[in-house]
Amino acid sequence: MRxxxxxxxxxxxxxxxxxxxFAPMVLDSVDFSQGTTVMEALKVRASxxxxxxxxxxxxxxxxxxxxxxGINRPESGKRTAASAVNAQxxxxxxxxxxxxxxxxxxxxxxxxxxxxxxxxxxxDRQVWVLDAPVFLILVADISKFTFGTDSSRLVLSSMDAGxxxxxxxxxxxxxxxxxxxxxxxxxxxxxxxxxxTPTQYPLLNTPVGYRKKx
Numbered sequence: 001m002r003x004x005x006x007x008x009x010x011x012x013x014x015x016x017x018x019x020x021x022f023a024p025m026v027l028d029s030v031d032f033s034q035g036t037t038v039m040e041a042l043k044v045r046a047s048x049x050x051x052x053x054x055x056x057x058x059x060x061x062x063x064x065x066x067x068x069x070g071i072n073r074p075e076s077g078k079r080t081a082a083s084a085v086n087a088q089x090x091x092x093x094x095x096x097x098x099x100x101x102x103x104x105x106x107x108x109x110x111x112x113x114x115x116x117x118x119x120x121x122x123x124d125r126q127v128w129v130l131d132a133p134v135f136l137i138l139v140a141d142i143s144k145f146t147f148g149t150d151s152s153r154l155v156l157s158s159m160d161a162g163x164x165x166x167x168x169x170x171x172x173x174x175x176x177x178x179x180x181x182x183x184x185x186x187x188x189x190x191x192x193x194x195x196x197t198p199t200q201y202p203l204l205n206t207p208v209g210y211r212k213k214x
Contacts, residue, residue: 022098022099022112022115023112024101024109024110024111024112025101025109025110026107026108026109027058027061027062027065027066027108027109027110028058028059028061028062029062030062030063030066030070030108031059031063034059034063034175035063035171035174035175036174037174038170038174040174041170041171041173041174042170042173044173045169045170045172045173046173047179047180047181048132048178048179048180048207048209048211049180050128050131050178050211050212051128051129051131051132051133051178051207051209051210051211051212052131052209052210052211052212052213053131053133053209054133054209054210055133056133056134056177056208056209056210060175060177061094061134062108063171063175064134064136064168064171064172064175064177064208065092065094065103065105065108065110065136066080066105066108067080067167067168067170067171068080068081068092068103068136068164068167068168068171069081069090069092069103069105069164069167070105070108071105071106071108077106079105080167081160081163081164081167082160082163083160083163084145084156084159084160085145087144087145087156087160088144089140089141089142089144089145089156089157089160090138090139090140090141090157090160090161090164090203091103091138091139091140091141091200092136092137092138092139092164093113093136093137093139093194094110094134094135094136094137095118095119095122095134095135095136095137096117096119096133096134096135097117097119097133098115098116098117099112099113099114099115099116099117100113100114100118100137100193100194101113113193113194113195114193114194114195118189118190118193119135121185121186121189121190121193122135122137122185122186122190122205122207123185123207124184124185124186125184126182126184129180129182129207131209131212132178132207132208132209133208133209134207134208134209135205135206135207135208136168136205136206136208137185137190137194137202137204137205138161138164138165138202138203138204138205138206139194139196139200139201139202139203140154140157140158140160140161140200140201140203141157141197141199141200142154142156142157142199142200142201143197143199145157154201157201157203158203161203161204162204164204165181165204165206168181168206168208169181169206172208176210177208177209177210178208178209178210178211179206179207179208180206180207181204181206182204182205182206182207183203183204183205185202185205187201187202190202
């Protein structure tokens, strides 16, 4: 059964890579043997200044999302990224030229959000990042905090988003991928596309891909 699901996932992600399909995706299982050491990843970590248009692999997409904010302790549901009072207030959205999905860490799958290419809303003025095949959008939901003012909750969410973004950077460095942590994006347009509630805020985004070939 698991093999069948993995095969379906590969087909779906391959279809998305070629702009042929927009559907929910069951992600591949995470290969914990891949990558390099933390120290080696820190040594090469850098903000990307260009991207190749080549697609990342299904295994890389799966590992990227799990590394960013997946569940690493199934018995408690706790995540790879720490969050204030374990609020788990950061949601990950994945955008490609085909559409946008929301990462479901409980099922380790991508749920459909909106069909269409909305990457220009994410890139905003930095159009060069549009070469990246995948964008992650980090959205905070401050309603996950049961205390404090909206402004104090937003401070906590900003901290939590930074932790998730650093996980993304370290995974990319270990996997030979490029990324860049960005705050600039068209918040108003993305709110409409993602159908966000008043307590949800798009805080950061990270284009992900390979280094541009010289």
